[in-house]
Amino acid sequence: MVVVGVDPHKHSHTAVAVDSNGRELGQITVGNTAAELIRLLEWAQRWPGSRRWAVEDCRHVAGSLLRALLGTGQAVVTVPPKLMARARASARTRGKSDPIDAPAVARAALREPDLPEAHLDEQALQIRLLLDHREDLVAERTRMINRLGWHLHDLEVALPRGQALNRITTLNRLREQIGRLAGGVRAEIAAELIERIITVTRRVGQLKRRIEAQVQPLVPHLLAIPGCGGLTAAKVLAETAGVDRFRSSAAFAMHAGTAPIPVWAGNRARFRLNRGGNRQFNAALHRIAVTQLRIHRPAQALVQRRTAAGNSKTEALRVLRRHLADVVYHRLRADTGSPGTCHPEAG
Template sequence: MVVIGIDPHKRTHTAVAVDEVGRKLGQVTVASTPEGWLRLWAWAGGFGPDRRWAVEDGRGVAGRLVRTLIGHGASVVWVPPKLMAQSRASARTRGKSDPIDALAIARAALREPDLPAAHLDEVAADLRLLTDRREQLVKWRTQTINQLRWHLHDLDPGLDPGAGRLNSARQLDRLTAGLEALPASVRRDLALELVGEIRRLREQIRRLDKQLGELVVPLAPTLLAIVGVNVVTAAKIIGEVAGISRFRSAAAFAMHAGAAPIPVWSSNRPQVRLNRGGNRQLNACLHRIVIAQLSHKPEARAWRERWTQRRPNATGKAALRALKRHLADVVYHALLTDHRRQLPATA
């Protein structure tokens, strides 16, 4: 079997082919255009039909390439950047270049045969785009609110309703009336302009929330039934997972999400440490679910207490990580249930 590793970039893609023991067989660099992908496919055909493609998981860079490869019937796996970096560091070749990275990607995929496979999932891709857009709008709204509060501090501190309250339409109406009652000035006009910008961002975010709800509610009822999972969190999880069938087990999903602890012991006293790898966006979703469940679900608090009683020397952060690992299994099975519900009924 031949493994072809690809280091994707905006303008070019570099591919390196290795055999089953990791020996380099050839390399090519093509333009990131349809013509370049056809050239890449023709080049790969010289290694025979038994080949596997491995692409570095670059957000937004390799999407079109992977869709093209899958459309041609190729078997493609995603290689996390950290896994590629570890493979490169362990190689004899010194330095860093596109061919070196592509070779490390191929060898990483060869060494890790259970990496999640890429497949076409347009709904997950749409949800990922929408959630990314929503996060950007929320960030801009927060920055705009912070700018506005500095202006209010200079104009009239009494007009500031306080942190976290400028998302309300009623508060924005009151603030607009208060600003218009002040003497005309450049700072007042800038503050009114910022209020209008906050209104526009607020409406855009509300429209996105509605669009996400229309997509997610029929798609993931089991996931939404979990305490701490709302429409936005569910959309983020589905978009980042990009198909739960890619994972062979709940343990593989937990490792992908960075929720599986890493062993760090060499004697008779088992110990683990925090896993800083995996998909950090997905890990952040699990963390928010954990915090929400500890606040609103007695069963989660009871689970943490039982875990802590069995390990009296464990820290509070260790208990939190253990609960996150447990909830990774819950999320995995919920996604699997929703996925099976979407499959067409067999006769």
């Protein structure tokens, strides 16, 4: 089998074909236009038979390439950058360049034959775009709130205790208060920041309601998990990008970065934090776990059992996240109507 590893970039993609032993067979660099992607596909046809594409998982620059490959029926896997970096570090070639990274991507795919297949999921893509846009606006609002806080401090405008600057009612009161001040340019800037924060806050709320409305009919079983709200379910759905591409719940947990990593040598078995996998997906599972520790008795009982057995609270929380990965996997399969789906209780 031939594996074509691709190192994608904004304006160009470098591809290197390797055989089943990782030996390089050919190399090409093409642009990011439709005509150049066709040239890439034609170049790969010189190796007929079984062919697999491995593309480094670069969130924003590999989209058009993946759509072109999947649209022509190619078998494609996405390789996490950490796997590629390890394959590059183990090679005899020193340094970092596109011709070095591309075969490292292909060799990482050879070493990890269970990587999930990529496929087109337009619903998940739309939800991910809306989530990314909302998160960008939230980050922008946070920066403006920080600047506004320093201006309010200099203007000696005290905030009521417990009142956040992302609440429109609080911002409206501040706007009226600053309007009565003779603060010159500083008061003018503060008033402008307040107007912009109000506008962004309203847009963030609109996006939240839109995302939740889109997610509700898609994953009702997932939303039934205690501690899984609309935005968290949307993040899980977007980062999963099709649960059927995972061969098992264990592969799903590996994708989520919740699979335990053994770190012992002797009689005491220990596991450490898995820093691999999709970190945004992992953060969504963490939010569910932390919420369940407050409101869900089975989760509280699980953590208590683990801590009583000698685990730290952090280690017990990792166990809970690993269990939640299984729960989320089966709930997503139930939402997609996959055969043979079971419904374990959220712990």
